[in-house]
Amino acid sequence: KNQVEQSPQSLIILEGKNCTLQCNYTVSPFSNLRWYKQDTGRGPVSLTIMTFSENTKSNGRYTATLDADTKQSSLHITASQLSDSASYICVVSAHSGGGADGLTFGKGTHLIIQP
Amino acid sequence: DAMVIQNPRYQVTQFGKPVTLSCSQTLNHNVMYWYQQKSSQAPKLLFHYYDKDFNNEADTPDNFQSRRPNTSFCFLDIRSPGLGDAAMYLCATNRDLNQPQHFGDGTRLSIL
Numbered sequence: 001k002n003q004v005e006q007s008p009q010s011l012i013i014l015e016g017k018n019c020t021l022q023c024n025y026t027v028s029p030f031s032n033l034r035w036y037k038q039d040t041g042r043g044p045v046s047l048t049i050m051t052f053s054e055n056t057k058s059n060g061r062y063t064a065t066l067d068a069d070t071k072q073s074s075l076h077i078t079a080s081q082l083s084d085s086a087s088y089i090c091v092v093s094a095h096s097g098g099g100a101d102g103l104t105f106g107k108g109t110h111l112i113i114q115p
Numbered sequence: 116d117a118m119v120i121q122n123p124r125y126q127v128t129q130f131g132k133p134v135t136l137s138c139s140q141t142l143n144h145n146v147m148y149w150y151q152q153k154s155s156q157a158p159k160l161l162f163h164y165y166d167k168d169f170n171n172e173a174d175t176p177d178n179f180q181s182r183r184p185n186t187s188f189c190f191l192d193i194r195s196p197g198l199g200d201a202a203m204y205l206c207a208t209n210r211d212l213n214q215p216q217h218f219g220d221g222t223r224l225s226i227l
Binding site: 031032034036041042043044045046049089093102103105106107108110 | 119121155156157158159160205206207212213215216217218219220221223
């Protein structure tokens with residue numbers, strides 16, 4: 001069964017500090033891995049998408065890494081800001097012959113930035 | 116400007132009273148999805164349209180139906196809402212499967 005596990009479940013850090021969120025998956029055959037940011041009461045917004053051949057991708061202060069061998073990804077946030085407070089969701093896409101059920105969502109990491 | 120628009124943002128209905136949630140998109144994307152998201156849980160795919168082709172997830176209750184009258188609009192109909200259907204309902208689009216999805220801000224549904 002395809003699964004995506006995220007850790008930690010929640011995290012509190014001080015403004016200006018860095019943090020790293022983890023995503024482990026057992027999705028096969030792998031197509032791509034996406035990180036989304038979901039603010040409270042809003043829809044998820046795409047941060048990065050990585051395919052098998054990519055092992056790092058940045059979007060401003062967000063840097064995602066992918067190790068397809070160990071089936072692990074991380075999202076590193078640099079110099080955190082109060083606006084980074086949100087849930088971060090890891091989504092892994094499998095090659096499924098075109099079916100949308102190829103997407104497996106993690107439960108997210110709830111990040112709180114304190115001033 | 117919002118590209119995936121969901122209306123209303125908040126919807127309250129009575130137990131058993133049919134309700135319709137709407138989603139529109141200005142992206143001209145081929146695929147439109149409906150997800151159910153309960154508190155502290157991952158979004159759960161209910162169904163999706165690829166153009167006019169409707170694809171239902173195996174575990175989506177029959178109580179949930181969808182319509183896509185044209186490329187821009189997609190509706191979620193809940194025929195007889197139960198208390199367990201209270202959730203955030205998210206609409207998403209993408210140009211093709213395996214492309215990043217663009218989500219709306221959701222409709223939070225409450226059942227009285």
